[in-house]
Amino acid sequence: MTTPRPANHSPDRKPVPRSPAALAVLALLAVLAFAGLFALGTWQVERRAWKLDLIERVESRVHAPPVDAPAPERWPLVSAAADEYRHVRVTGTFLHDRETLVQATTAFGGGFWVMTPMRMRDGTVVLINRGFVPPEFRSRESRAKEEPSGETTVTGLLRISQTGGGFLRRNDPAADRWYSRDVQAIAAARGLERVAPYFIDADAGPQEAFGASGAPRRWPVGGLTVVTFHNSHLVYALTWYGLALMVLGAAWYVGREELRLRRGR
Numbered sequence: 001m002t003t004p005r006p007a008n009h010s011p012d013r014k015p016v017p018r019s020p021a022a023l024a025v026l027a028l029l030a031v032l033a034f035a036g037l038f039a040l041g042t043w044q045v046e047r048r049a050w051k052l053d054l055i056e057r058v059e060s061r062v063h064a065p066p067v068d069a070p071a072p073e074r075w076p077l078v079s080a081a082a083d084e085y086r087h088v089r090v091t092g093t094f095l096h097d098r099e100t101l102v103q104a105t106t107a108f109g110g111g112f113w114v115m116t117p118m119r120m121r122d123g124t125v126v127l128i129n130r131g132f133v134p135p136e137f138r139s140r141e142s143r144a145k146e147e148p149s150g151e152t153t154v155t156g157l158l159r160i161s162q163t164g165g166g167f168l169r170r171n172d173p174a175a176d177r178w179y180s181r182d183v184q185a186i187a188a189a190r191g192l193e194r195v196a197p198y199f200i201d202a203d204a205g206p207q208e209a210f211g212a213s214g215a216p217r218r219w220p221v222g223g224l225t226v227v228t229f230h231n232s233h234l235v236y237a238l239t240w241y242g243l244a245l246m247v248l249g250a251a252w253y254v255g256r257e258e259l260r261l262r263r264g265r
Helices: 020-062 072-077 140-146 183-189 233-264
Strands: 087-094 100-106 109-119 125-133 151-160 195-202
Touching: 020 233, 072 195, 087 125, 100 125, 125 151, 125 183, 183 195
Parallel strands: 125 195
Antiparallel strands: 087 109, 087 151, 100 109, 109 125, 151 195
């Protein structure tokens, strides 16, 4: 059984040119899309230049000889851009009875950072991340014999306070559960005053602290700071520029077809 075709159906009906108004709207949309995509690509190029400069600056800081950590008069000026990952040194006395354990994951698995306050001669305090311990060494008693006593000099990387908490987890000072190294919150919880707005990731200990297999002989283990920066800006830039070229190509194709239709009439 054959279904009858509508009276107005014509198998030989030819496409007709779009109206000037429709072409104007399409042209405007194409211009806006191309401009937006091109701007996004250019922004990613600029971000890539910024990221490469940041990586170069951080690398130079990490591998530079240690310098004195910022003194109290410079604390208001400390910033991530100017100071993070700077190789610094401090001298003072550890307050081991006020240490804080912050959850962490490292090459040694899950465990905790040991954040220990260090009191300077002038009475100010700097939080020192002495390193990582696995869960079985979370209690201070299990590693008390390795605690440095008296005045001690520590070298390490300056880090900016990590406020709030970790991914989807908030610090809970009342329950003594910590997911980020929030200097101000830890200082308040431990009753510390005149505390630096940064903390220091201690360098790795002497080589003899590790066995032949590379396993630590004593805890905590320092020198585990991961200094990496995600840099996919070139891929993003090429993606945006590619999409901009596709818009340009589509606009050229539509324009060519419209010109052909008009010539055909």
